[in-house]
Amino acid sequence: MRRQIIVILLSLFCFALPSAWGADRGALFKVSANGHTMYLFGTIHVGTPAFYPLEPRIAKAVAGASTLALEIDLARDPAAMSQALKEHGMLGPGGTLYQRMTPELGARLRKELARVGFDPAMVANMQPWLAATLLTLGEFGAQGYRPNLAVDLHLADLARERGVPVTELETIGAQLALFSSVSEAEQLRFLEEALLLSEQGRLASEAREAVVAWETANQAGLDAIAKRIEEDQTSGGRFMREVVLNQRNVTMADKLAQLLKQKNNSVAAVGVLHLVGKTSVPVLLRARGMAVERVY
Numbered sequence: 001m002r003r004q005i006i007v008i009l010l011s012l013f014c015f016a017l018p019s020a021w022g023a024d025r026g027a028l029f030k031v032s033a034n035g036h037t038m039y040l041f042g043t044i045h046v047g048t049p050a051f052y053p054l055e056p057r058i059a060k061a062v063a064g065a066s067t068l069a070l071e072i073d074l075a076r077d078p079a080a081m082s083q084a085l086k087e088h089g090m091l092g093p094g095g096t097l098y099q100r101m102t103p104e105l106g107a108r109l110r111k112e113l114a115r116v117g118f119d120p121a122m123v124a125n126m127q128p129w130l131a132a133t134l135l136t137l138g139e140f141g142a143q144g145y146r147p148n149l150a151v152d153l154h155l156a157d158l159a160r161e162r163g164v165p166v167t168e169l170e171t172i173g174a175q176l177a178l179f180s181s182v183s184e185a186e187q188l189r190f191l192e193e194a195l196l197l198s199e200q201g202r203l204a205s206e207a208r209e210a211v212v213a214w215e216t217a218n219q220a221g222l223d224a225i226a227k228r229i230e231e232d233q234t235s236g237g238r239f240m241r242e243v244v245l246n247q248r249n250v251t252m253a254d255k256l257a258q259l260l261k262q263k264n265n266s267v268a269a270v271g272v273l274h275l276v277g278k279t280s281v282p283v284l285l286r287a288r289g290m291a292v293e294r295v296y
Contacts, residue, residue, distance in 0.1 A: 042272030047149030128187035226277030253284035
């Protein structure tokens with residue numbers, strides 16, 4: 001369960017459907033500067049067996065890479081992961097999550113969690129943002145999309161099989177600290193919005209829209225999703241835009257610029273929504289003077 005929870009924090013709510021064997025998926029960029037080259041690949045953080053093998057260019061690039069850079073290497077330090085989840089995902093004194101919600105909202109949350117296969121009691125000590133993301137995991141886990149088949153994990157396994165070093169662009173502690181930095185009142189509004197989307201079926205439909213765009217490497221589809229996030233003024237929209245994406249994009253771009261300066265023929269793989277939109281990682285890298293080519 002801990003592994004599932006951590007995986008969804010990295011998730012940008014993109015989930016997988018069966019797709020063509022070895023087809024282009026997500027987004028792929030080639031970044032160059034000072035005689036060095038890096039491939040930058042947009043991933044999703046769940047998967048199905050139909051995803052693999054990935055298309056040959058990515059598989060070959062990872063197998064021959066000097067370094068594979070991921071947002072988080074989930075296999076690196078399980079103890080640090082557990083500690084970060086405890087520190088930034090769980091409530092402090094002041095009552096359970098249900099006690100901090102209205103009775104009506106608590107009843108709705110219990111109903112939706114049970115519908116997607118989770119024991120409602122398991123969120124009692126979670127911060128609201130974590131309960132909301134767990135609800136999302138349950139919604140899509142019920143449809144068969146599995147965190148243990150995430151593209152990031154597959155790439156890490158491929159790299160290790162070939163002796164390619166795996167590095168992290170973030171730490172799990174710093175990443176979860178961003179999520180928990182939002183006020184509890186704002187988190188509760190975010191949770192209520194996520195609950196309504198789940199009840200209306202929109203949580204599933206919007207995620208499937210993202211999946212289709214990722215699965216078919218549909219640039220227009222991904223750009224449309226990015227535009228919707230940029231214009232969304234709900235609590236959930238601001239959370240996605242300002243916390244999940246914008247703050248982390250700056251950190252990722254800084255780390256990738258350093259990696260490109262130090263290493264040639266590296267590969268970086270991050271959630272695909274970090275690679276689209278006005279404040280995306282490719283935009284930030286271009287602003288640092290690097291040549292960025294979109295392959296697909």
